Every structure is written in C-alpha cells, then in structure tokens.
Amino acid sequence: MEKLKAHIKDITNISDEDFEHIKTFFTLKKVKRHQHLIQEDEQVKFEFLILSGVFRAFYLDASGKEHIIQFATENWWLSDYVAYFKQLPASTNVICMEAGEVLCLTLEGREKLSENLHGMEHFFRVKLTNAYVAQQKRIVALLSSNPQKRFEEFAKLYPDLMQRIPKKYIAEYLGVSRETLSRLYSANK
Amino acid sequence: MEKLKAHIKDITNISDEDFEHIKTFFTLKKVKRHQHLIQEDEQVKFEFLILSGVFRAFYLDASGKEHIIQFATENWWLSDYVAYFKQLPASTNVICMEAGEVLCLTLEGREKLSENLHGMEHFFRVKLTNAYVAQQKRIVALLSSNPQKRFEEFAKLYPDLMQRIPKKYIAEYLGVSRETLSRLYSANK
C-alpha cells in the first residue's frame, strides 16, 4: 500500500490518518498472465491501479478484430471507463499480458472517497485531466499522422512498452495492420 | 448568468450565496463569426462555456491541413485543453463559425474555485469524466469503424451539428477527405 500512498501524495497532501481511511477502499489482487480483469458483457465492478505487470484493454469490432484502447503498466489506472462510470455492461476486455498485482477500487468507493475527502476529489480530477490530455493527443495523432509517424511517436513516448508488448498489439493500438507495422518497422532501420 | 447557474446545478448543489461568489470568476464575451477565441502559438488564458453560437477547434498538421479536435455549441466547454491545463502556447486554433456569446474562465479561476468549493471540484471532475468517456468513444470509432460508419454515428449523435456545420469540417472531424465524405453522403441517400 506504500505505493498507493506515494502515488496519491504525488498529487495531493493527505495525512497518515486519512490514508488509513483511504486504503480501506482498495483491495489487492494478484493477476496471472492471460487472466481477464474485465470480460465483455459483464459488470465492471472495479477500476484498477496497476502495481506491477502489463495489461491491455481492447474492443472487438463487428468482424472480430481487436482494437487496443489502452495499455497499462506500473502506476497506470485502468478499467473499461465507459462501462465503469456509466455502470453499463463491459464492451471491452482487459487481459493481463505480464503477471503482476493491482489494487481494485469500486465506483462506489471512488465516489465516497471523493465526497468525504476534498483532497481525493482533487486527486481524481487531476488524474482525469491528465488522461483527457493524453487522449486528445492520441486523437490528433490518429487524425493527422500517417502510420509511420504514429509509430515513431509511440516508440518515443513509450520506449518501455515497445520492449514488453508484442508488436501486433501496438499495431492494433495505432490502427494499422500488423503487416503494415512490420514493414514500417523494417524500413525504419 | 442564469444559464451558468442552471448548468452547474445540473451536477452539484450550490447555494445562491456560493453562486454569487462563483460568477465573479466568469466574464462574458460576445463573439462574431470568423473571430478567433484561441490562436496558435499564443497563450491560452481561458476556457470557454458556450452560451450560444457554434465554434470549432482545429489543429494544422505539417502539410497545413486542418483536423478538427472538437466542435462546440450551447452548453459545451471548449479550449485548447492541452495548452490550457499545461500552460503551454496553443497548438490549435479556435474559431467562431456562428456568432454567439461565451463565458470565460481562467485556469487560476478554475483552480481557485475547485479549492474553495468542494462542490465545484466535484463539478469539474464530473464534467471531465463525461468528456473522457466521449473521447474514448471517438477513439474507438476512429480505430474500428470505416468512414461510412463513423459518418452515420456522427449524424445520429449530433443531428444538430449536421445541419449547422459545413460538411468539409465534419470530414475533418471524422478523418476523411471531403470528397470521400461527399461520396458517402450521396451513396447514403
């Protein structure tokens, strides 16, 4: 739980006493490779703070093709946020690609924390602000860049993920076929 | 200012007294057609709550092509949020397409309001949550749908904008050329 404390303190000041309260809302979960954190069509009970491991959230389109919504490693938050926030059945899957541990938080817990502690409401707002900005950059990249450039940007932004994640998933994240990505990749060297 | 009050009360309870305080942070601005709210490379002093009119925020890529980041009409919030939140020079332009009025809020004002009034921090968090979810849906659409489907989705989601906005801008929002959009449009009828 020390990681959680540091993670929160990074953004907002909380007392040790408050943290004792905060941490009761989180539960620890160990996750193995290939294990689902979220299954399509099922209820989304939690969002997850990744302590270790690598995960992917993806959407299956009408033709059964995967599209990566987000990756997540240490200190990233992850869920099917559309379903989580709106309390709808999941339209995505979240799967573990590298075993690790996560902290689980229910929407009810999140809202209670926000209501009871102004600092936590602030924390979640700041986190959302950052996530919003990151998403906007991704939209701009999808609209304006060719696959080549999107790939280069990704490699620069997430050198770590480049190493740890099969390239076919990166292709799905960037919105190109793996063959095209492969060709870009070899042309690039 | 009554619109603002209703807009906030939609999400969080505030007293009349609080609102008297809140409204001092907002300034009214009338905007004419073709007028810039935000200019590329300049400082982004405000975010805007649209009271009336239609606006577009767009990004110019390396080849000078426009890509629409978002549209905004009544009751939408709008800014160059990447620049606004991070206090960087604007990388986008925001232009009025239909004359109207907006309320302006500085980042400092936003943060002060959030700090002083837990209810306002809550308000901004909820707004961001909704915006985040909407953006995620757009990313999924960009990744998984062909232009035809993206166009249909847009038409269903924003029938109002379909009427009020030149189609070339809708093309730029969807990430297709206007010619392609035009062909989809005529094939569709």
Add this chain to the structure above:
DNA sequence: CGCGCGATTGAGTAATTTCAAATCTAGTGG
C-alpha cells in the same frame, strides 16, 4: 523439446486520397 504464437515477406486487391474542374450556395457589401 515441440508446438504455437508472433513476425516477416510477397503479391494482388480494395479503399481512400489527390488533383482538377464544374456546379451550387450562402455570406457580403453596395
């Protein structure tokens, strides 16, 4: 150790873009 998943490569195809030109529309100024 072997099997399966991931990566690569090739060839043909489908889709969208680009360029160009004609037509239509709506905003502007007189």
Add this chain to the structure above:
DNA sequence: CCACTAGATTTGAAATTACTCAATCGCGCG
C-alpha cells in the same frame, strides 16, 4: 434586397497507400 463572389459541394479519373490473404520463418512458452 439584389448581385457578386468566395467558399462549399460534387463528380471524375488517376495514383497512392494500406489491407488482405497466404506462406515461411523463428523464438519462447508451457
């Protein structure tokens, strides 16, 4: 209020780009 003009839309044809399908190779997981 009308006429004019710049902007918006449509259409055609060629060119580009990425996709699909298929086959092979290689490596790491179980």
